[in-house]
Amino acid sequence: MRFSRVVAIPFVLASLATAARAEVPVGAIEILSGPNAAYGTSIKAGLDLALDTINKKGILDGQKIALTVEDSAGNKDQAINAARKLVGRDKVVAVIGPTLSNEMFAVGPVTNERRIPTVGTSTTANGITAIGDYIFRTSLPESDVIPVTLKKAQARGVKTIALMYANDDAFSKSGFDVMKAAAEKSGLKIVAIESFGSKDTDFSAQLTKIKGLKPDAIGISALVEPVSGVLLQARQLGFGKETQFIGGNGSNSPKLGEIAGAAADGLIVGSPWFIAKPDPISEKFVSDFQAKNGKSPDQFAAQAFDAMFIVAAAIDRAGAADSEKVRDALLKTNYSGVMGPFTFTSGRDPASTEGVVVLEMQGGKFGIAK
Amino acid sequence: MTYPPWLDDFLWTYQNVIHALGINGLLALSMYVVLAVGQLSLGQAAFMGLGAYSSALMTLKLHLPFFVVLPASCVVPALFALAIGVPTLRLSGVYLAIATIGLGEVLRAIYLNLDVLGGALGLSGIPQRTETWMIYLLLIVAIAVLWRVGHSRIGRAMEAMREDPNAAQVMGVNVQRYRLGALVASAVLAGVAGALGAHASNFIGPNEYGFEPAVTILSYALLGGIGTPFAPVLGAWILTLLPEVLRGFSDFRGVFNGLIIVLAVLFLPNGLLALRMKRRAA
Numbered sequence: 001m002r003f004s005r006v007v008a009i010p011f012v013l014a015s016l017a018t019a020a021r022a023e024v025p026v027g028a029i030e031i032l033s034g035p036n037a038a039y040g041t042s043i044k045a046g047l048d049l050a051l052d053t054i055n056k057k058g059i060l061d062g063q064k065i066a067l068t069v070e071d072s073a074g075n076k077d078q079a080i081n082a083a084r085k086l087v088g089r090d091k092v093v094a095v096i097g098p099t100l101s102n103e104m105f106a107v108g109p110v111t112n113e114r115r116i117p118t119v120g121t122s123t124t125a126n127g128i129t130a131i132g133d134y135i136f137r138t139s140l141p142e143s144d145v146i147p148v149t150l151k152k153a154q155a156r157g158v159k160t161i162a163l164m165y166a167n168d169d170a171f172s173k174s175g176f177d178v179m180k181a182a183a184e185k186s187g188l189k190i191v192a193i194e195s196f197g198s199k200d201t202d203f204s205a206q207l208t209k210i211k212g213l214k215p216d217a218i219g220i221s222a223l224v225e226p227v228s229g230v231l232l233q234a235r236q237l238g239f240g241k242e243t244q245f246i247g248g249n250g251s252n253s254p255k256l257g258e259i260a261g262a263a264a265d266g267l268i269v270g271s272p273w274f275i276a277k278p279d280p281i282s283e284k285f286v287s288d289f290q291a292k293n294g295k296s297p298d299q300f301a302a303q304a305f306d307a308m309f310i311v312a313a314a315i316d317r318a319g320a321a322d323s324e325k326v327r328d329a330l331l332k333t334n335y336s337g338v339m340g341p342f343t344f345t346s347g348r349d350p351a352s353t354e355g356v357v358v359l360e361m362q363g364g365k366f367g368i369a370k
Numbered sequence: 371m372t373y374p375p376w377l378d379d380f381l382w383t384y385q386n387v388i389h390a391l392g393i394n395g396l397l398a399l400s401m402y403v404v405l406a407v408g409q410l411s412l413g414q415a416a417f418m419g420l421g422a423y424s425s426a427l428m429t430l431k432l433h434l435p436f437f438v439v440l441p442a443s444c445v446v447p448a449l450f451a452l453a454i455g456v457p458t459l460r461l462s463g464v465y466l467a468i469a470t471i472g473l474g475e476v477l478r479a480i481y482l483n484l485d486v487l488g489g490a491l492g493l494s495g496i497p498q499r500t501e502t503w504m505i506y507l508l509l510i511v512a513i514a515v516l517w518r519v520g521h522s523r524i525g526r527a528m529e530a531m532r533e534d535p536n537a538a539q540v541m542g543v544n545v546q547r548y549r550l551g552a553l554v555a556s557a558v559l560a561g562v563a564g565a566l567g568a569h570a571s572n573f574i575g576p577n578e579y580g581f582e583p584a585v586t587i588l589s590y591a592l593l594g595g596i597g598t599p600f601a602p603v604l605g606a607w608i609l610t611l612l613p614e615v616l617r618g619f620s621d622f623r624g625v626f627n628g629l630i631i632v633l634a635v636l637f638l639p640n641g642l643l644a645l646r647m648k649r650r651a652a
Contacts, residue, residue, distance in 0.1 A: 076575070077571070078613060080571060081387055085383055088379050088382050088383025088384075089383050102492065102573070105494040105573040106573040110386075127494070167482055167489065168577075170491045173489050173491055174490075
């Protein structure tokens with residue numbers, strides 16, 4: 001017995017030493033399985049890439065960040081369970097995510113109750129940060145992006161617009177609400193509002209009605225599959241170059257060109273980031289991401305990459321792994337990353353829309369709109 | 371009430387799981403009630419949605435206290451069950467299942483298109499009013515009542531109908547009335563579960579009450595069995611706990627989850643608790 005105690009001493013000392021260089025626990029809740037897994041895996045890849053750099057240098061005098069990524073499967077209950085596990089068991093100082101705005105509406109009140117700063121990287125709906133004082137987001141809400149897109153359209157001479165949206169999906173509906181408000185505010189005349197279901201394949205009734213009204217532009221808020229369907233049918237029905245198609249955030253996906261091909265040409269969409277952005281930080285991010293993952297990053301990976309740095313820097317500035325101090329430090333964020341310069345408003349939303357670029361579909365690929 | 375810190379942390383961490391176990395138990399019972407009279411209805415998720423939306427509106431718009439909202443939450447589903455029960459209960463087997471799926475889709479379209487119900491964005495900011503004891507008290511009461519009913523004359527009539535409705539009718543069992551009664555009881559249970567769920571998680575959306583949850587509720591009863599009221603509750607508990615217990619498998623979680631269910635159905639076709647109610651010879 002005595003011998004074993006003596007032997008145990010070095011182990012105890014070793015464990016004390018590692019305790020002194022403890023890791024800082026940070027949690028993330030993303031959709032890693034199910035139909036929306038593409039978003040979550042992309043975000044996770046962005047977080048992991050940022051973590052490689054952060055942990056090489058360390059924060060708070062050489063501590064590493066231990067990131068626990070939990071799967072929500074896109075399910076509200078699983079997202080809440082994940083949040084409670086991260087906060088209650090893993091004692092994280094901050095949470096990144098969850099992926100969807102709907103999940104944030106369920107998770108936000110939980111983390112906010114325990115005063116854990118929670119940073120959404122892909123939640124674009126209205127009212128996210130109003131959940132509580134500990135809820136942040138680094139993703140530009142649609143209400144910041146769509147006015148920039150509409151301004152571009154107006155510069156091209158658009159005066160009347162018809163709006164189309166998918167009414168069975170929170171993301172599309174919220175984007176439509178924003179588009180309608182922005183169009184009214186910028187003085188565009190809305191000639192028609194038509195809705196459809198996300199899984200619909202026939203849009204001819206809505207498009208025929210719109211064609212008769214001859215609007216200068218058609219704004220579409222939906223996920224990329226139905227947007228592609230609308231564009232393909234619109235071309236069949238004879239909508240030509242004279243009609244300016246305007247997409248919401250859902251159209252901002254390379255899949256649009258893959259599905260709709262030339263039918264998507266001329267569509268413009270606002271994006272917080274663009275893969276061919278002529279900027280050294282962004283170019284380095286793209287090449288590092290390709291080297292590590294063997295594929296090109298999308299805007300979700302880029303947003304997550306920045307968010308991980310913003311959270312790590314906030315923990316470092318807080319001077320301790322203390323969620324209350326991390327929250328105060330987050331508010332004082334002044335960071336320059338892949339998306340451009342970044343600060344939070346006092347309402348914990350991104351302050352600057354400088355990074356927004358308007359993209360145009362040309363030959364099945366996005367380029368910067370002229 | 372104060373708990374030691376470790377227990378407090380444990381309860382906080384698993385609060386949502388503990389709530390979900392009780393609420394899904396109630397949903398399993400609502401499925402059990404209709405299966406017990408030999409009807410295959412897939413309208414439980416729709417009834418749950420009616421309870422959730424009507425109770426959330428009572429709280430958010432009318433600011434009623436929860437002890438009024440909770441009992442009132444079963445009124446709309448029960449009335450709805452009465453209204454649709456009369457025409458649809460002439461159907462049986464897979465035809466009733468299809469009709470009730472249709473009902474769920476109609477309601478989903480209504481939630482999506484009525485602005486007062488929040489459309490696709492759902493209703494958020496519902497205050498947390500559900501307490502753990504309320505859920506489990508109701509679950510225990512429901513099991514006790516169903517156990518009592520199962521041992522009474524009504525229970526025998528229900529079992530007879532399940533085995534052979536025609537023979538039961540000949541024996542003098544009013545099959546239509548029992549079926550309607552079972553559907554209303556099922557709607558009440560699902561409605562209360564919906565109200566408890568809505569006031570436990572701050573947010574409800576139209577897709578939570580569509581086809582997929584309807585099938586999940588059915589699988590609670592299929593996995594557990596329908597011999598006694600305990601069986602479907604056990605099924606619900608297992609299916610609710612599995613995804614959380616399997617968190618460690620991360621990417622392979624779905625695979626293991628599915629595998630366990632397939633094995634259970636293959637080897638235990640009558641459910642995990644295949645016991646039947648014991649009765650003294652009459």
